[in-house]
Amino acid sequence: xxxxxxxxxxxxxxxxxxxxxxxxxxxxxxxRIADVDSKVQAFLSLDEVNAGETxxxxxxxxxxxxxxxxxxxxxxxxxxxxxxxxxxxxxxxxKFLANHTxxxxxxxxxxxxxxxxxxxxxxxxDEFAMGGSNENSGFHPTxxxxxxxxxxxxxxxxxxxxxxxxxxxxxxxxxxxxxxxxPASYCGIVGLKPTYGLVSRFGLVAxxxxxxxxGPLTKNVEDAAYVLxxxxxxxxxxxxxxxxxxxxxxxxxxxxxxxxxxIAVPKEYLGNGIDPLVKEAVLTALRVLESLGATxxxxxxxxxEYAVATYYLLxxxxxxxxxxxxxxxxxxxxxxxxxNLIELYRKSRSEGFGSEVKRRIMLGTYALSSGYYDAYxxxxxxxxxxxxxxxxxxxxxxxxxxxxxxxxxxxxxxxxVDDPLTMYLNDILTIPVNLAGLPAxxxxxxxxxxxxxxxxxxxxxxxxxxxxxxxxxxxxxTDHHKQRPPL
Numbered sequence: 001x002x003x004x005x006x007x008x009x010x011x012x013x014x015x016x017x018x019x020x021x022x023x024x025x026x027x028x029x030x031x032r033i034a035d036v037d038s039k040v041q042a043f044l045s046l047d048e049v050n051a052g053e054t055x056x057x058x059x060x061x062x063x064x065x066x067x068x069x070x071x072x073x074x075x076x077x078x079x080x081x082x083x084x085x086x087x088x089x090x091x092x093x094x095k096f097l098a099n100h101t102x103x104x105x106x107x108x109x110x111x112x113x114x115x116x117x118x119x120x121x122x123x124x125x126d127e128f129a130m131g132g133s134n135e136n137s138g139f140h141p142t143x144x145x146x147x148x149x150x151x152x153x154x155x156x157x158x159x160x161x162x163x164x165x166x167x168x169x170x171x172x173x174x175x176x177x178x179x180x181x182x183p184a185s186y187c188g189i190v191g192l193k194p195t196y197g198l199v200s201r202f203g204l205v206a207x208x209x210x211x212x213x214x215g216p217l218t219k220n221v222e223d224a225a226y227v228l229x230x231x232x233x234x235x236x237x238x239x240x241x242x243x244x245x246x247x248x249x250x251x252x253x254x255x256x257x258x259x260x261x262x263i264a265v266p267k268e269y270l271g272n273g274i275d276p277l278v279k280e281a282v283l284t285a286l287r288v289l290e291s292l293g294a295t296x297x298x299x300x301x302x303x304x305e306y307a308v309a310t311y312y313l314l315x316x317x318x319x320x321x322x323x324x325x326x327x328x329x330x331x332x333x334x335x336x337x338x339x340n341l342i343e344l345y346r347k348s349r350s351e352g353f354g355s356e357v358k359r360r361i362m363l364g365t366y367a368l369s370s371g372y373y374d375a376y377x378x379x380x381x382x383x384x385x386x387x388x389x390x391x392x393x394x395x396x397x398x399x400x401x402x403x404x405x406x407x408x409x410x411x412x413x414x415x416x417v418d419d420p421l422t423m424y425l426n427d428i429l430t431i432p433v434n435l436a437g438l439p440a441x442x443x444x445x446x447x448x449x450x451x452x453x454x455x456x457x458x459x460x461x462x463x464x465x466x467x468x469x470x471x472x473x474x475x476x477x478t479d480h481h482k483q484r485p486p487l
Contacts (some may be wrong), residue, residue, distance in 0.1 A: 003028050004166045005484070008223045011169075012071050015062060022058040022074035022118065025169075026051050029076035029120050033167045036487050041142050042152075042162035044081050045089050046121035051076070054118050071226050072115040078168040080159050081122040082129055083214065084203035085109055088119075092205050093137040094127045096332045096352030106203020107238065108172060108214050108231045115230045120168050124158030127354045128323065129176055129207040131155050132426050134183075135417050136356045143413070144186060145485035146451055150410040153183030159217045160187040165487055170218045170227055174204055176211045177311050178405075178430025181442035184217055185405035185454025188444045188483060190471070191217045192224045195462050196437035197242040199228075200235035208318035209240070211311075211434045220481050221443060221472040225250040228464060245462060253465035256476040259293030261466075262398045268304040269403030269429055278404050281446035281453040286402065288477055289470070296402070301390040304432055306383050308424055311431040312360075313367050313380040319357075320364030326352065359420065388436040395460050400470050404429055405442040405454030429456060439464045443471045444480035452480070 003025070006014070014020045030048060037043055058074050061067045079085055082092045084102040086109075091097040105113070112119070126136040134142040134157030142157045144150040145165040152161040156173030160183035163171050173180040175193040184191025192215045199214045206212060216227035229250050235241040265286065270279050286296055328334040328348025335347035353361070367376040394401060406426060416423045433440045438458055445455035455474070459467035475481050 004169055007220070008071060008075070008169070008226055011075065012073070015069070015074055018062055021062060022055040023052070025074055025076055026055040026118055026120070029168055032165070036165050037167060039143065039148055039487065040145055040161050040165045040167070041140055042123055042158040042165065042167060043078070043121045044091060044093060044124050044139060044158070047088055047119055051118050051120055058116060058118070070115045070230070072112065072117045072230055075117045075169045076120045077112060077117045078120055078123045078159060078162045078171040079109065080125055080156055080171070080173045082125060082174060082205040083109060083172060084205070085119065085122065088122060090122065090205070092128045093125045093139060094352065094354065094357070095138040096326055098138070098333055100332055104203065107200035107235045109203065111231050123162055123171060126155035126157070126356070128205070128319070128357050129155040129174055129179055130319070130356050130360055132178070132182060132423050133416065134158065135413065136354055138354050141413060144410050145487055146188060147410070150412055150451065151186065153186035153410065155179040156217065157183045160184050160189060160191065163187070163189050163217050163219060164485055166484070170216055170223055172214060173217050175213050175215055175434065176207050176315060177434050178427040180215045180217060181405050181430050181440060181454065181456060182427060184442040185452065186410035188452030188480070188485070189217055189219055190221055190224050190481065191215070191442045192228060193433065193440050194228060194232065194464060195242070195439045197240050198439070198462065198464070199231050200238045200241050202235055202237040206322040208315035209322065210318060211315060213434070221441070221468055221475050222254055224441065225254055225468050242462070248465055250465060250468055253469045254472045255469060256292070256473045258289060258470060258473045261289070261294035261400065261470060263289065263294055263296035264299040264394045264398035264401045265296050266301045266304065266401060266403055267298050268301055273407050273425070273428070274404060275408045275448070277448045278408060278453055281448070282402070282404050282455060285445040285455050285474060288474055292473055292477065299394050299398070301394065301432065303383060303386045303390050307387055307432045307435060308428050310380045310383045310387065311435060312363065312424060313376050314384065316360040316364035317367045317377050318364065319360050320368060323357070323361055328352070356420070384435045387432050391432070391436045391438060399466055401458040403456055405456040409448050409451035409453060433458055437461060439467050441467050441471050443475060444483070445474070445478070446480060447483070
């Protein structure tokens with residue numbers, strides 16, 4: 001795995017000096033997948049032919065010293081399977097879409113192609129991004145590279161596991177309630193959830209449209225900044241994309257300087273339910289930042305306790321609406337021998353959707369139904385506003401909010417699969433960020449019994465620069481991100 005242990009800048013330099021080729025990088029990626037993916041099972045499909053042909057064309061560009069090449073040139077990337085990729089299967093890890101090939105590229109894929117990265121394949125996930133362990137995939141689970149008996153997290157578990165295992169240089173995931181940050185924490189890598197609307201959602205198969213956000217999973221903070229630079233920006237094809245915002249140079253933010261940084265640590269994020277060893281790892285990380293000149297205080301986010309209930313009402317309601325399009329008529333798998341249209345709908349959806357997707361559709365439909373809309377959905381929207389206001393109040397006096405990414409390290413496969421409520425509570429620390437539309441990053445800050453611990457850094461809306469600077473400063477004074485799983 002030595003080649004992918006090189007920094008992005010180092011690989012770029014090796015390519016410029018022609019000491020390696022893009023074909024070398026692509027071959028290395030597929031060889032690594034051949035060596036370890038039978039154990040990790042991060043991929044759902046591979047694009048070996050197109051990737052090889054693309055690499056050959058890029059190698060010809062290497063011979064021309066006058067051709068400008070971006071920093072992502074030639075780098076192998078994996079794409080979460082709910083992000084549309086033209087000509088490739090885009091299944092959302094659901095049997096319902098097992099035969100679905102996308103007819104266009106998502107905007108983020110178009111931007112990565114413009115940056116000349118090489119798509120290796122599509123990555124496993126919880127079906128339609130609904131789950132926190134990758135056990136809800138309609139095809140097979142993914143396993144944590146640090147301990148194959150444990151989950152990699154979800155729903156972007158395949159993306160996190162592939163990067164952690166060194167199968168691709170970086171990956172894209174989506175984050176609705178923590179689905180980039182939680183698996184990044186479990187797999188010991190960096191996962192960045194941008195501000196809502198900063199990165200286009202066009203081409204992302206919607207789960208909960210007011211919460212979903214695409215972001216990068218990488219081995220270090222610098223790489224996350226490079227990828228964000230490539231994919232951020234206004235997209236007229238996405239009505240929720242932020243406009244009239246100048247995208248800053250995120251790389252210039254990557255100093256190791258945090259002198260005077262004001263950190264807020266919510267008492268709710270280090271209270272009941274947080275593993276004491278996770279809490280100690282976070283406190284140790286805070287002491288590192290303190291030694292670099294930052295200061296921190298305990299604060300309160302009083303409505304955090306309602307975040308999980310609020311999220312699952314809102315997200316399930318939006319999922320109920322978004323997934324209505326999957327009916328067995330226009331695309332996807334259609335049931336056989338239906339006697340009428342209603343039976344076609346019922347059988348196609350019953351056979352195509354997994355149990356977790358059905359659970360959330362039913363919960364959302366109930367919350368939106370006549371007589372219950374005001375009691376549940378409308379009230380949840382009001383609580384969401386209160387949660388957002390809690391953050392705004394804290395950010396009047398502080399630059400970032402810091403706490404654990406998850407209450408525990410990765411749990412064992414099967415341990416919570418029959419207990420959805422416990423599974424939902426694993427996202428208690430990440431969900432508030434999505435409800436408020438804020439940027440947040442998870443970076444490794446320690447290990448417990450060989451499993452990584454994630455540190456979550458939350459910033460003000462559109463202030464990814466401060467989030468990245470804080471994360472980078474911590475990373476430069478620790479070596480947790482340099483550790484690799486024993487595959």
